[in-house]
Amino acid sequence: MGKPDADGPGLPDLPPEWGRVVVPDDASALAAEAEQLRRELGGPLRRAVPPPSSRSPYALALLVLLVAVLTTLAGLAAVTWPRPGRSTPEPAPTPYAPSAGAAGRPLPALDLVDTGQSPVPLRGLVPAMIILVDGCPCPADVATAAALAPAGVTVVTVAGTRPVRATPPPAGATVRPLADPAGGLRSFLHLPARPGAVTALLVDRSGVLVKVVPEIHSAEDYRADLTRLAA
8 A cells, every 4th residue: 555655765764763664555535634734733713713604794884873972972072071261250239329310319218217216308408518428438528528618518417227427516506416227228329339429419408419429539629619518
């Protein structure tokens, strides 16, 4: 059937660890060994790549849908994510000013209270310069107004709950301290009290409000109108 090639002439020496090698006369005798070798070398490679028929037809569509969803989520996150440095602008403060049309209106018929808690009709004191001292006693401003008031014009200070006695006015001047616990004058003016500031109202002898000074800065804010109250 065959003969050992190691014994034949003209053949190269083979490594001794290969053992005895027999070459058959008919190559078909090696068919079984060749098929086994092909299975060992080529079988795992063919199994590693699945046949085209085993792939899902929806795999590509699912991949495209997944990419679209991730892109949409990334865009929403970029738009809604808070960014540093942005701040909401604060609203501008409301100007400190009386309601429009306060001047020229009649003084309301209010009864204030004096130091003895007795009612005093406010209209009975006109002509007058009424100084609201519920935000600040400001005795220097009160004394200046009392010194400039012409004869016959009453200077009235109006506090919140209790009348505030100012420092003694200059000689010949009179200051009438009153209180407005109900806040009627402030409600009429729509002008809240402001810390550190005094408000002045100038009322003529007919009881008409001539001028409103929301915050006295100097005597020049009211000097000319105060002089005309005595006319």
